[in-house]
Amino acid sequence: MEFVGTALVETPLPAISPLAGEPIERADAERLAGVLKALADPARLRLLSLIQASPEGEACVCDLTAPLGLSQPTVSHHLRILTEAGLLNRDKRGVWAYYSLVPSAIATVAELLTPPRKRATKKAR
Template sequence: MSNLELPVLGRDDAAVCCSPMVREPLGEEAAVDLAKMFKALSDPVRLRLLSLIASHEGGEACVCDLTGPFDVSQPTISHHLKVLREAGLVGSERRGTWVYYWVLPGALARLSSLLEAPAGAR
């Protein structure tokens, strides 16, 4: 169940990193890679899931904490969590009966710095 088995694409953001995309044109393969992460963020349920997980006490939440606030079924929540995990945005682990999810801060930081506008002049 652990995230170790999944081919996560953002694992170490070596080559494809982080200078703001407004400074120089994005490479083709970097764009494909980043688009997958943004696609994972392109659903309201997934955005709220991510936010709920991150702001939950201890920085992690079990699935049972996440099904309540939504109108969608529990299998749908599970599907969205899988999308977030495969995009490299969250990690997960089974502990006894429950499965816990947490946000991988490096992935968010990478996207955040990518979108940064050059502060002052251009």
């Protein structure tokens, strides 16, 4: 059931925020929307949260099914979407794959959604 795609990972996130004061290009909007779609699901947000809260900052499917109350194939499906979006790293060790957050990817999404007034205020401090 489990595999890693690279569809979204291979396209970099846009360099310009949609809130920067200039209309963004269609391709940039599509790329950012793709990553936001991966985030925009309650089960996937809870998965990110559970992985982040894990003692070593990583977790396998075996750790995640019980807290979410979802089946292994369903959890694997959500993990695959997050990995394909570049938000999770996947490290295969023995029979299990271990997932950890890609903080830089999530930070870039956060940065792109930060309104410029807030950025300016921070710089002024």
